[in-house]
Amino acid sequence: MSNSDGIITNSNGLGYASSSAVHPETLVKPPAAPSAQEDTIEIKIEFGGGLHLLFSSQPSHKIHIPRNIANDEASDKPTQPVNMRYLVKWMKSNLLSEREEMFGDGDGVRPGILVLINDADWELEGELEYELRDRDEIVFISTLHGG
Amino acid sequence: MPPTPCSLCHTARALVKRPKTGQQVCKDCFFEVFETEVHNTIVEGKGIFERGEKVAIGASGGKDSTVLAHVLSVLNKRYDYGLDLFLLSIDEGITGYRDDSLETVKQNQVEYGLPLKILSYNELYGWTMDKIVEQVGRRNNCTFCGVFRRQALDRGAAQLGVDHIVTGHNADDIAETVLMNIMRGDIARLGRCTAVTTQSEDTIKRSKPFKYAYEKEIVMYAYFKKLTYFSTECIYSPDAYRGHARVFLKDLEAIRPSAIVDIIHSGESFQLEQSVQKGMKAMQTCLRCGYISSNDLCKACALLEGLEAGLDRSALRQTQDNSSAAPTGHRTIAMFDRYKNVGQSQPTEGIEKAVQAIEIR
Numbered sequence: 001m002s003n004s005d006g007i008i009t010n011s012n013g014l015g016y017a018s019s020s021a022v023h024p025e026t027l028v029k030p031p032a033a034p035s036a037q038e039d040t041i042e043i044k045i046e047f048g049g050g051l052h053l054l055f056s057s058q059p060s061h062k063i064h065i066p067r068n069i070a071n072d073e074a075s076d077k078p079t080q081p082v083n084m085r086y087l088v089k090w091m092k093s094n095l096l097s098e099r100e101e102m103f104g105d106g107d108g109v110r111p112g113i114l115v116l117i118n119d120a121d122w123e124l125e126g127e128l129e130y131e132l133r134d135r136d137e138i139v140f141i142s143t144l145h146g147g
Numbered sequence: 148m149p150p151t152p153c154s155l156c157h158t159a160r161a162l163v164k165r166p167k168t169g170q171q172v173c174k175d176c177f178f179e180v181f182e183t184e185v186h187n188t189i190v191e192g193k194g195i196f197e198r199g200e201k202v203a204i205g206a207s208g209g210k211d212s213t214v215l216a217h218v219l220s221v222l223n224k225r226y227d228y229g230l231d232l233f234l235l236s237i238d239e240g241i242t243g244y245r246d247d248s249l250e251t252v253k254q255n256q257v258e259y260g261l262p263l264k265i266l267s268y269n270e271l272y273g274w275t276m277d278k279i280v281e282q283v284g285r286r287n288n289c290t291f292c293g294v295f296r297r298q299a300l301d302r303g304a305a306q307l308g309v310d311h312i313v314t315g316h317n318a319d320d321i322a323e324t325v326l327m328n329i330m331r332g333d334i335a336r337l338g339r340c341t342a343v344t345t346q347s348e349d350t351i352k353r354s355k356p357f358k359y360a361y362e363k364e365i366v367m368y369a370y371f372k373k374l375t376y377f378s379t380e381c382i383y384s385p386d387a388y389r390g391h392a393r394v395f396l397k398d399l400e401a402i403r404p405s406a407i408v409d410i411i412h413s414g415e416s417f418q419l420e421q422s423v424q425k426g427m428k429a430m431q432t433c434l435r436c437g438y439i440s441s442n443d444l445c446k447a448c449a450l451l452e453g454l455e456a457g458l459d460r461s462a463l464r465q466t467q468d469n470s471s472a473a474p475t476g477h478r479t480i481a482m483f484d485r486y487k488n489v490g491q492s493q494p495t496e497g498i499e500k501a502v503q504a505i506e507i508r
Binding site: 005007009010011012013014015016048049050110111112114116119120121123124139141142143144 | 151160161162163164171209210217220221258259319362363366367369370371372373374375376377378379380393394397398400401
């Protein structure tokens with residue numbers, strides 16, 4: 001593969017070598033899998049910039065989350081499409097293996113972590129309010145590690 | 148949200164929000180503006196490069212130096228700077244940390260077709276960071292590593308016969324350094340740290356072409372171009388003071404993205420009064436190794452003496468005796484000779500030798 005400057009690269013541009021990652025394409029079964037009747041969507045999550053170290057050292061995850069969620073705490077009727085806010089929260093309780101403070105900050109992610117939704121800067125996509133669709137690809141890249 | 152069109156070409160879909168300007172740009176326009184801004188930093192004023200210069204890129208395998216190697220290769224062709232580029236890497240001797248990143252640099256060497264020189268602390272000082280940490284513990288080891296790395300780059304550059312070292316320090320790094328120098332009251336460094344190029348009489352010219360490049364854009368560039376880099380954290384205690392400055396800066400950036408260039412601008416605007424300047428130490432060369440120094444012994448020689456004497460903190464104190472000879476039995480650092488391999492009468496021959504001496508390990 002060669003990029004637009006004609007430089008041959010086999011890289012993913014995410015800053016990890018295969019030796020530091022376990023099973024790059026392992027399919028992860030969600031620990032809290034929703035029941036089969038429930039309508040779910042599949043999301044691909046990738047980590048860059050060393051962030052995979054917080055997620056069992058796996059750079060790539062495929063997860064399933066409900067298509068719709070309740071829009072407030074009081075009601076449990078799933079009326080609202082699932083959004084990034086839910087995904088980040090879900091990741092904190094189901095995917096994160098260590099040092100939560102290195103990833104999360106309030107409802108969102110820590111400043112210095114870049115988020116891409118289908119290769120677009122999430123700042124252009126509504127950040128936490130972005131409504132997820134089946135087979136969306138979300139990339140989290142830390143800029144906090146050394147250069 | 149409907150896709151936003153690029154605010155520059157108005158046709159393609161915007162994929163990046165530029166932190167410095169808030170502009171929403173597509174991938175191609177992003178590459179274009181990012182590269183052009185680096186080019187502008189390079190050619191501003193008299194420009195940092197001279198035609199025919201031999202330039203070593205300080206390469207760690209991390210995102211910043213990898214993007215720098217890529218962008219400089221591209222710009223050197225596009226604008227015909229006429230530069231002879233090299234990769235220069237320092238192996239601190241930290242097992243499990245540098246191994247992967249040096250592999251990455253070797254990969255970059257192939258990708259960019261640039262000659263690579265790797266120089267180790269062990270070769271230069273007779274100590275690896277692993278051994279240093281074994282002796283001094285984790286608390287102060289960053290001091291050793293920082294002092295040793297700076298000299299190592301100069302020494303590697305001298306061995307390659309290069310005129311100029313460029314490093315991947317980005318706008319975030321420089322803003323962090325401004326903050327740290329203010330918090331430490333380090334007036335001398337505050338004045339220097341925002342300069343694109345620094346050079347004192349006897350040292351090799353150093354530049355930071357990414358002075359105005361935001362970390363976010365460097366990471367986006369590496370991601371969109373699929374560059375090979377390696378992200379890792381030093382396994383020894385990270386520089387805690389810098390860590391706090393970094394988190395503080397990222398918090399500020401989240402509220403107001405221009406904070407980073409604003410802090411750099413503040414740093415640039417500081418002017419020292421004459422009376423303050425007079426109080427600063429004049430530079431000389433180290434009596435033992437010939438490296439530029441503000442004391443009789445340069446920091447590296449002083450630190451090395453402490454290590455050899457088996458003391459952990461002695462070298463960190465300011466007390467230095469005036470003898471230029473190292474105590475018997477101690478390892479010393481080779482004389483620093485700016486033109487060691489480059490005979491001034493036959494510069495080309497020297498450079499050929501230096502290139503031949505480049506190790507490809």
